[in-house]
Amino acid sequence: MSDTRPLLEVSNLKKHFPIHGGLLGQVTAKVYAVDGISFDIARGETLSLVGESGCGKSTVGKAILRLYDITDGEVKLDGARIDNMPASKLRPIRQRIQVVFQDPFSSLNPRMKVRDILAEPLINFGIVHGRQELTKRVEELMDKVRLPRDSIWRYPHEFSGGQRQRIGIARALAPGSDLIICDEAVSALDVSVKAQIINLLVDLQDELGLALLFISHDLATVEHLTHRVAVMYLGKIVELTDRRTLFSKSHHPYTRALLSAVPVPDPTAPRNRVILTGDVPSPINPPNGCRFHTRCPLAFDKCRTEEPILRTVGTGHQSACHLTHAPGDQVMPVAS
């Protein structure tokens, strides 16, 4: 491909939610849900965004979808900024970025038939005209997600969780999108169905050259389909690297803690778990210095005062920790 520009570029994205309080509803505090993150996604690539609940990963997805207006930063699709685009001009953008949500039950309108659910984007983007063509396209979408064609006249409640998630994927495919944001798309499914849906996503990616932003809290799931992984903690990316590096030689203590929490099928296998104590600090009042220092087993003085920046520590590998060293850095003594 001659076009080497990434499909989606996110730079220094910030989303702060104001908290209204008091008698007149004035802003009394802010939730720093996403506080300056940058990444990019190439065509046909899967980037996973992992982190604990409440770290802001879903907010990133919704900000890219323009379901939220962002506080600061830039989101570019094919080099053109979409974060400040007026709502009236968003349609062509919406056609290219679609979403699959976590809960297969609340993500489909219970009072609409599958055909109408899938027809909605087709009609909105003016892709098809006429009833027959519409039904034909909807049937093709059902083929793509391996659901029987004759089930398009049913209501969502007549399907199982996995089937509903397939309908959700079909809806996301309908406008011929380039990027699909999977917001915890398989977290609500049980293991065997989860595997089917992941395989479906991988197949569709091969078939259609889709880029995926796969938002998840589960590294074990991510391992099967991702190309690169960004680990988020409290509104920031702490480590970003390709899959192999992440699972073999990640640098950041938080990433290592997450990795050690991945269940191992063999109960007798020796495990060296990093147990984090305490909860994620409140994003209303994030800690000074490194945001992870309150729970980090390796934290030392510098971590409490100085915020580590995300820097390149290897090919395509970025990490934000005072203990990881870029090639050529002076090695610091590790305290505690």
Place this chain on the structure above:
Amino acid sequence: MSATSSSGEYLAAPVLPNVLPTPKERGKIMGFIHRHPTIVIGGTLVAIMVLIAVFAPLLWTKDPTALAPARRTREPSDLYWFGTDMLGRDVYSRVLYGARVSLLVGFSVATLAAIIGTTLGLIAGFTRSVDAIVMRVMDGLMSIPPILLAIALMALTRASVKNVIIAISIAEFPRVCRLVRGVVLSLREQPYVEAAIASGTKVPVIIWKHILPNTLAPLMVQATFICASAMITEATLSFIGAGTPPIIPSWGNIMAEGRALWQVKPYIVFFPAIFLSITVLAVNLLGDGLRDALDPRLAKRL
């Protein structure tokens, strides 16, 4: 327990006795009656009342407004089924006519309040700037007891059935508005609404296709309760002389006029009161039944 015998061969699975009672075979209609007895009872009674109101001119035995001083305060008999009042008017015919007024007021108020309340609720739920203003006004209206508000509004206008309907609607619609706004606030956060936005659906279409159909169930339930309370309010207004003009026999009017003779001729108050109670009970039963039947957690049984 082991699945194999001592010789290692597999044993056939024992046939388990069926301990579950076989569900009774019921037809579609019988099944519905069995599942939702309140809807059936309430619905039947409401239907009877509606039929009575519609066919009142055929059912009544005397002109409900005809005065006959010579035969005042007759006890119920073959000729005067519910007796006559102090002006000699036939109570039976008047009660039937009263059904027309009560049901008209009840259904009109329910419809009017539902339309106004839903419109305002949708706007408030979707526009944050309007929300604060509209909801404070609703708080203001709701802080006044509906009956007092209706009395005050009636004091401003001429007594007529139309004005009674408008006054009670104004007193009742804030409840609908509040309900719809609450439902809209929760629905607009639903992933399917967000997915619709992401699919480029315009806001009016989202309201029409995604929000409104999902507010319908709670709205219908609320409307039945408003219908019942509007009938009581109408009777109260008429009873204290602030409602339907005395020339129109409504249940409240009949009771108000019979009140003076209540200790000697209780039937004048008794019959309209029974009709009012049964109708309000029926509408409330219907609303209760609908609430259970339309509850999304129970909807799968439908």
